[in-house]
Amino acid sequence: MWGGRFDQPPSELFREANDSLPFDWQLVQCDITGSVAWAHALSRAGVLTHDEALLIERALGEIADEAAALGGPPIDSGAEDVHSWVEQRLIESLGPLGKKLHTGRSRNDQVATDLRLWCRTAIDARLTEIDALLAASLRFARTNSDAVMPGYTHLQRAQPVLVAHWAMAYTAMLERDRERLLDARRRVNRCPLGCAALAGTAYPIDRSRLASALGFDGPTPNSLDTVADRDFVVETLSALSLCAVHLSRLGEELLVFGSAEFGFFTFGDEVASGSSIMPQKKNPDAAELMRGKAGRIVGHLVSMLTTLKGLPLAYNKDLQEDKQPLFDAMQQLSLVLRLARAVFDATSVNAERCQQAAAESYTNATELADYLVGKGVPFRDAHHQVGRLVVDAIALDLPLESLSIDQFRAHAPAVRDDVYSALTLEASLARRDVEGGTAPARVSVAMDTLEQHLVIRGTV
Ligand code: ARG
Numbered sequence: 001m002w003g004g005r006f007d008q009p010p011s012e013l014f015r016e017a018n019d020s021l022p023f024d025w026q027l028v029q030c031d032i033t034g035s036v037a038w039a040h041a042l043s044r045a046g047v048l049t050h051d052e053a054l055l056i057e058r059a060l061g062e063i064a065d066e067a068a069a070l071g072g073p074p075i076d077s078g079a080e081d082v083h084s085w086v087e088q089r090l091i092e093s094l095g096p097l098g099k100k101l102h103t104g105r106s107r108n109d110q111v112a113t114d115l116r117l118w119c120r121t122a123i124d125a126r127l128t129e130i131d132a133l134l135a136a137s138l139r140f141a142r143t144n145s146d147a148v149m150p151g152y153t154h155l156q157r158a159q160p161v162l163v164a165h166w167a168m169a170y171t172a173m174l175e176r177d178r179e180r181l182l183d184a185r186r187r188v189n190r191c192p193l194g195c196a197a198l199a200g201t202a203y204p205i206d207r208s209r210l211a212s213a214l215g216f217d218g219p220t221p222n223s224l225d226t227v228a229d230r231d232f233v234v235e236t237l238s239a240l241s242l243c244a245v246h247l248s249r250l251g252e253e254l255l256v257f258g259s260a261e262f263g264f265f266t267f268g269d270e271v272a273s274g275s276s277i278m279p280q281k282k283n284p285d286a287a288e289l290m291r292g293k294a295g296r297i298v299g300h301l302v303s304m305l306t307t308l309k310g311l312p313l314a315y316n317k318d319l320q321e322d323k324q325p326l327f328d329a330m331q332q333l334s335l336v337l338r339l340a341r342a343v344f345d346a347t348s349v350n351a352e353r354c355q356q357a358a359a360e361s362y363t364n365a366t367e368l369a370d371y372l373v374g375k376g377v378p379f380r381d382a383h384h385q386v387g388r389l390v391v392d393a394i395a396l397d398l399p400l401e402s403l404s405i406d407q408f409r410a411h412a413p414a415v416r417d418d419v420y421s422a423l424t425l426e427a428s429l430a431r432r433d434v435e436g437g438t439a440p441a442r443v444s445v446a447m448d449t450l451e452q453h454l455v456i457r458g459t460v
Contacts, residue, residue: 001084020081020320026327027082031110032115034214035086038105038193045203047103050082056101059093060086066110082114083107104205106197108227108364113192115322117214120237122330123185126240129337134171136341141167145444148425149257149354150363151265155204157361159247160425165438170250175453184235185447189245191216196221198314221358228314230304232321237301237326240279240333243292247336251290254343258284263353263435268346271339272341286343293336300325316342357424362390363399368412370431371422375414385412 032377036057043053063086084107090168093125106328121230141164150416151161191211194201200223257264267284275281303325307318366384372382388411393400396407401423408415421427436446454460 001080001087008158008422015080018080018317018440020323021073021077021079021085023073023327024082024111025113025321026323027111027114027118028067028086029064030114031082031086032060032067032424033117034110034193034341035101035212036060036209036260037092038110039101040213041100042103042203043191044209045104045205048100052097052100055094055097057088059090059098062093063089070266081107081111083110083301090406091246103194104203105193106195106202106227106315108197109192109223111319112195112227113214113300115326116165116188116190116192116232117215117288119232119326120185120215121182122326123188123236126330126333126337127178127181127245127343128459129334129453130243131193131207132176132345133243133337133341135454136344137167137171137174138447138454140344141171141402141443141447144349144351145440146445147349147351147354148358148395148429149361150358150361151438153297157357157363158179159363159366159437160358160428162429162443163351163354164251164447165443167344168443168450170229170246171450174248175450176242177239177246180239180242181236182237184232186217188232188234189215189217190220191218192220192226194219198224198227204434209460217259224314228311228316228319230308230319233326234301234304235310237297237304237329240329241298241301243306244297244329244333248291248294250340251287251292254287254304254347255284255291258347262357264350264357266347266348267343271346273344286339290336290340290343293332297329297332300329328454359399359425362393362400364425364428367423367428368400368419372412372414377412377414377417 030404037062039048039056048056066089074085077085077088079088087098087102090101098161144163144167147163148160149166150157150162151159152167155233189205189212192208193214194207196202202370211217211219214321214434220229254265254267256262258267267282267287271284271286272282275283283457304322307321309321311318362440368389369379369382369386372385377385389400389408391402392407392410395404396403401420405415405417405419408419430439433442451460
């Protein structure tokens, strides 16, 4: 491919470091798609005849079938990377005509194009998986729509919330993850072809037409930037990383709530494993992997940023290090998105235990303060009076609602007989009747809204 300038072949060691075929094989179909479009662009530019472009298209179609049948990279082909393999096969198939395809093109704009095509398809697949997880989270929320659990701050019981409200917190994160991926996709979807090695192609290529032939929104604006730019990889990895971090937080909460100490959730056998020594163990490995994969995915983001840092324009071989992080992050996130769905489907809520925990630990103290505010007590005074009552109640080992009217009045003279009905879990939930709050009516609206979005997107 570039041997004219050389007297000696590359060493085995150098080839081991330099060859990317073992991993960039993933791009083979994208490379062929890009090459077909390039052949037609060359014919429109008068470099190839229309018939020549059609012959190249047909031969590339056969190479695409051959690649699909191979399954894995043909490492004994001697090709340095996927681009050279496709070109080599084209020349074997068409002879001199095959040698014309690379006119006005460089592997630099070619690889950037391939990776953008690959990334676009992969983003679309992740969007579908996020929607499927949203649907599973919604199912979980609806199945457990009456259950109440303690909400936490500082991992201390704070106020009661609906279990459905908790699940919908994660759907809010996943909706943002979706938006971030869609936003990244807009900048992924620009066409590098025509930038050639770094300065732009010397042939009259209609880059806009070529871009739309490949489904891109348009060509990239600057040739030097284009062949050096992997921002789209960074942005995609960033969106994947944040999604992975969300799934990691979900995994952690599932683990905690599924422990004997909490006892809120029980996992199905299908997402758990046993111990080789302790016969009683049922370990929540699926949720642990949801938590654990985030480290690896975030690592890929850092790896790409670090590769780009200080890299001079335009193309440098360092950029070949872009592929494995992106491929692996996509694959791993796909796995955890699908795993999280299975875990939601396999998790049952122990509603009684949740309700009991929600009612303990003075989680209705804010309710009592709000009740006093309703009787005209300024909030800061109410807060202080209830604080004193909680101290008394702890000493008596009683919940607030078991104090007598006289005991209440020792610190909070505004208390009347109606205090007891204000302190129930139901009253606490119903009062959080604000957009985004945990009042059952609001959670039900949130679930309906998500369902409508999923219906519009064709997920449910
Ligand atoms: N395998 C290379 C990569 O993945 C393709 C581009 C090679 N360009 C070059 N000038 N050697 O980045």
